[in-house]
Amino acid sequence: MTSALDSATLLPGCGRAIKLIGMKLIGSLASPYVRKVRVVMAEKKLDFQLVLEDVWGSDAILQSNPLGKVPCLVMEGGEAVFDSRVIVEYLHYSLADIALGCVTGYLDFRFPDVDWRAHHRHLARHHDKLAVRPSFVDTAPPKA
Numbered sequence: 722m723t724s725a726l727d728s729a730t731l732l733p734g735c736g737r738a739i740k741l742i743g744m745k746l747i748g749s750l751a752s753p754y755v756r757k758v759r760v761v762m763a764e765k766k767l768d769f770q771l772v773l774e775d776v777w778g779s780d781a782i783l784q785s786n787p788l789g790k791v792p793c794l795v796m797e798g799g800e801a802v803f804d805s806r807v808i809v810e811y812l813h814y815s816l817a818d819i820a821l822g823c824v825t826g827y828l829d830f831r832f833p834d835v836d837w838r839a840h841h842r843h844l845a846r847h848h849d850k851l852a853v854r855p856s857f858v859d860t861a862p863p864k865a
């Protein structure tokens with residue numbers, strides 16, 4: 722079965738250095754909302770594929786965003802995030818997540834005797850949420 726994204730126009734990602742997740746941004750080159758998201762992604766050096774769609778005549782957008790609007794960010798697993806403000810928030814949060822999860826993971830790895838959880842319960846909750854995500858599980862440092 723061919724998905725809407727497969728049949729759409731694909732452009733190389735605009736990010737340059739880091740490929741964090743296989744993200745696709747459904748958009749149009751004329752949309753200022755799409756541009757806003759592309760600028761944020763470029764500034765954060767996030768790699769993604771820009772999928773161009775006709776905002777006035779594409780069912781493909783509706784498959785990911787029931788509002789039929791762009792931008793719509795589609796994750797590797799197919800989950801979609803839409804509305805440029807939500808996407809920008811999501812990207813920011815996502816990067817913060819990654820940094821945070823890596824730091825606390827490193828603490829556990831290198832300094833298992835440091836009980837940072839006792840004094841940082843919110844951080845511990847964040848850590849536990851992140852630690853079960855496939856991206857964190859797959860890249861976790863070796864167990865002692």
Ligand SMILES: N[C@@H](CCC(=O)N[C@@H](CS)C(=O)NCC(=O)O)C(=O)O
Pocket residue numbers: 751752753754776777788789790791792803804805806
């Ligand atoms: N509040 C939305 C606005 C998005 C929006 O209006 N996008 C326009 C393109 S610039 C669109 O997809 N229009 C198609 C439609 O309204 O059906 C956002 O910030 O993402």
